[in-house]
Amino acid sequence: MIRYASAVVLLTALSAAAAAAQTVVPEHTLRPGHMVTAEDIRISERSLNGTYSNVSQVIGQEVQRVLYRGRPLQAGDVGPRALVHRNDIVTLIYKTGTLNIATEGRALGRGAVGDTLRVLNLVSKNTVLGHVSDLAEVTVSGK
Numbered sequence: 001m002i003r004y005a006s007a008v009v010l011l012t013a014l015s016a017a018a019a020a021a022q023t024v025v026p027e028h029t030l031r032p033g034h035m036v037t038a039e040d041i042r043i044s045e046r047s048l049n050g051t052y053s054n055v056s057q058v059i060g061q062e063v064q065r066v067l068y069r070g071r072p073l074q075a076g077d078v079g080p081r082a083l084v085h086r087n088d089i090v091t092l093i094y095k096t097g098t099l100n101i102a103t104e105g106r107a108l109g110r111g112a113v114g115d116t117l118r119v120l121n122l123v124s125k126n127t128v129l130g131h132v133s134d135l136a137e138v139t140v141s142g143k
Helices: 002-020
Strands: 023-026 041-044 089-096 099-107 116-121 127-132 138-141
Touching: 089 116, 089 127, 116 138
Parallel strands: 089 138
Antiparallel strands: 023 041, 089 099, 099 116, 116 127, 127 138
């Protein structure tokens, strides 16, 4: 009886592991900048380290590099939607203590909320590093 119970426990653990062994793969080639929808992906019954295993992790995310049909989506293949794109004119806000100064800048890259981004100050022609806010502004903090 003990052997039977051990075999049942082992088979249950193996079948649970097999059911959990899933990987998210694209249905077709996806280009950078594309927002992932449910029609763009499917679940494959294989599991690889460093890949997404749940569709809810990738739906609504932006494709970061070309993704080919049937190849597992790995960490870094998708990410938050970029709010600021290269050459966009953005509001550049300098904050130090209670002082806030706003001016215009040109984005020298693309970024999502929280990303660090280089921006050219259009008035001083200096390049500064700042963080993208949820309003698509770039904030530079003083010491």
